[in-house]
Amino acid sequence: MYAFWKKGFIQSTMEREPVIQFRNCTKLFDSKTILRNISLEVNEENSFTSILGKSGSGKTTLLRLIAGLEKLNEGSIHIKGKIVSEGSKIIVPPHERNVGFIFQDLALWPHFTVYQNIEFGLKQKKIAGYKSIIMQTMNEFGITDLKDNFTHQLSGGQQQLVALARSMVLQPEILLMDEPLANLDVKLKTQMRKLIKQLVKEKKVSIFYVTHDHKEAMEMSDKMIVVNEGAITYYGTPEQSIYFDSTFLKEFIEV
Amino acid sequence: MKPIRYFLLLSSVIAFLLTSCTTTNNEVVVYTSVDQVFSEPVLKEFEKRTGIKVKTVFDTEETKSTGVLNRLIAERNNPQSDVFWSGDPMRADVLKQRGITEAYRSPAASGISEVFIDNDYNWIGFSSRARVLLINTNLVKPQDIPSSILDLTNEKYKGKFTVANPLFGTTSFHIAAIFAALGDEKATQFMEDLKKNGVVISSSNGDVKKKVATGEVQMGLTDTDDANEAVKEGAPVKAIFLDQNGFGNLIVPNTVSLIKNSQNSENGKKLIDFLLSVETEKMLAESCAQMPLHKGVPVPSTVPSLDNIVPMKVNYAEVAQKSEQIKEYLKQWARQ
């Protein structure tokens, strides 16, 4: 009854459902607490949210929870108002969440060509006429020429593009990225950032972007989530973070 | 779907293998400890004459017959074999003691002397080998050839002769026969003297043959078939029958037994009759110089005959039991 009322309330006051909502979420690994009783609402659609934190702070876990690759221990997660995980249950499996994931190691399948990598997901969704969709996507990302190459034959930047194309071809509402740019040189990084920003605008996708590079976060984000020792210490715009009173945050940003 | 295809492939492989060895009704299963080279032609001949398919599990004395004998014992509650063809009476008696064989008075045994037949007809002996002293003629002068097994305790043979591990095979039967002939006390003394005289213990009779043939040792106790092989190979060896003026030389017959509650016992009996026949004895005389127990079987000149050697007069069933009793002692003895 309460839930029903609350749902109605949210709908009426905010018009739209929040993109992502964490309610009292706790995540343990082997009885070690990774995330402690987290609650968070991200409301803006088609925005760029970075998740910032030291290594081991739980930021990747946060991402994997959204994706549905990890189960919660307590609490619930909602995507666009729909409950996707609750307690230790996965209610909506990863592939039905309409979420894309770019892994830290990109996870491009080594035994498939670029084309086959991109084709894989479309085949699963049984989308008619997927061939033209692939060609179109490859054009957009400028990787048509690499079509028949195996992924390890590509440069780092090209691999990024393929990974992006592979996820974007499925038109996800949310794209999760786990430090994908970590291994690129400065120039490539700048290029890729530009491209990602452009994506947000054109493709209408909300991006959650895990990084430990606060400059990157400050520069790209609409909103910033800072995670420290299993808790969210800051959620807001990058600009405001400077005025936020937290020793940890200050230390982290200044280093 | 591909996995289904894999599964079909797998099951067809198994099905193929299964059908390739399905049983026909007219068959007989025989387990034998007699070497395949010699036993297979005899069994093939039976197959040819009767049209009964023979399925064999071969073994060899080199493996101490673990395979066959232990299989027969382990299979006791659900026998797979119909007939056991043994190279010596001892193993057949082990099976009898454990109630694995049953009596069968084969009509073909009528020409065979009582001493080679179990009192209860659980096994019947046929074609015999003899235990011999194989000597290397390059290393042993004629005047130095021992005439009795007891001579081996003589100082001049110290460290120059070998026997196979007495826990196994015909060697074990041989030692048991000596215990039966000399009595426990004297026999034990003899064994201890052998040990003091540096006897070399080989892994098998085949190994004894090899050691003598290559000159690794001067002489050794083995079976006539091994000796015969060495001669055929052209090794400088000679087989000596011992104690011809004393208690005689040990004769070791093959034996055949019918397995209790077997599946094809009628065919089994036919096979036993065939094995005990004059033809089989003739074949074995020709292929591996075994002495026929029937009288008047024509044999090649190289095959010794029971007419011109003095056999050790023992009750084979008693010796077989004796060998069970002295095993613990022999185990200690064999440890160098």
Add this chain to the structure above:
Amino acid sequence: MGKTINIKTILLLVAGLFSAAIVLPLGALLFGTISGQASEVVNNITSIFHGDVLQSIGNSLIISTAVSILSVLLGCCFAFLFSKANLPFSKALRLLLLLPFLLPSYVICVAWNDVWLFADVHRNLIYSLPAVVFILTTIYTPLAAFIIQAGLKNINAGMEEAGMMITSYKEVFIKIVLPLLRPALFSSFILIFILSLSEFAVPSFLSVPVFVTEIFTQFSAFYNYSLAATQSLILTAICLLLLFPERKFLTNEYFFPFGKKAFRFRMYELRNKSVPLVLAMLYLFFTVLVPVAFLAFQTFSVAKTSLLDIVIMLLPSLKDSLLIAVAGAFIVTLFGFIFSWLTAQYKLKFLQTILLFVFAVPAIVTGVSLIFFYNTPSLSFIYSSILIILIAFSTRFLFIAVKIISDNLRQIPVSYTEAAKMMGARSFYIFRKISLPLLGEALFTSFFIILIFCLNELSTVIMVYPPGTSLLPVTIFTRTANAPQHIVSGMSLVALMFTLVILLCMLFGKKVLFNQQWRESR
């Protein structure tokens, strides 16, 4: 979703049935041993404290320890020389090194005995514990080299290079490469320890009393099954004790980089190639070529021998053996894969522990337990058919297959399957499209290695083969007794060539099948 669960359930069920087929016989034997009369059980257990038995256990432990240490040391040298240093002819030498492992141990033992006699070595030196250690070391060194080589191949050049910036390669090798190799060194040590502990032919031929020959004697001269079974359980317990650390520390190691662009393999430039080359060739000459050449010499010294005649004589067994071994290798690899996959999916570590236990049981005991369990009227259809041999193969080798396959399975990054999962692929589809192709080479290798093992398996098979089947190792072994020397040597040579042909098929097949572009620049 529903369908996915079905396939998983079916697989679990099949794997469960299959492990029951393997484990139940041994379990029944164990139960039979400890559920006997109390006094008998106590007697059986205290039997190991008799002087003789203790001495044989001592011998066993000395031999196994010495053999495993020596084999691992030598194997380490060869692995380094043949795969990491730019030694000329290393491919041919590597193949040569493998020979003793491909021949049945009794054949090698006989060959060595003849060589020593020929060289007029004193008897007391031949029939001794050091001689057993020597022969077993030549047999197991290739195995160690094989495992360590795989470990070396997985060390990223970066790790060595980082060290080389600071110190000499010698230091780097000791301080960096060797510690990184620790899992491979440890695995090969344990594996060789277990194999040499249950080795029967060599010590019994050279009359060195060891625990296995003691058990064998109880079994084959005294027909005392309960004592033999109790003693083999003690032997198994010793093996398991050793394996415990392996399970505890090694299975969770995650040290292989896989298909990553950053992975490079560093070759070591030998400054002086000739000294190690000569040393390696000398070793191979004395431990490999001499016994094999002696076999050849014995075969052909008799003018009338024709290898073709021997092949014709062995042809029926060659055919049967190959057919059954192929079926065995197929099933063992298939189930090795299913078990590895289930282990990885459901974290069923105990599955592997069970297989390990089964693997550590001496071959003879496995044979007896199979007879006791399967030779009943209701299971006769298994016992009197080829199925019993396939079960015997599985009991003996499934662990090895699971080890090869699951080590490779663990090298596939989780993200590869997760990425596919995100796109809605069913687990079975992921398995078929992602895991299976990436595992292809491992499955292929496992198939052939198990094939070679199956072709040479003697100890268990001789106990259970159905009447009327002829198998190569059984035929050779049973014919060895009375056949003349040149025929015996000839048969061993034929068996060796047969195995070599299969090995070459494997190497060739690997080249053809797994030569796709995506592997090449890895």
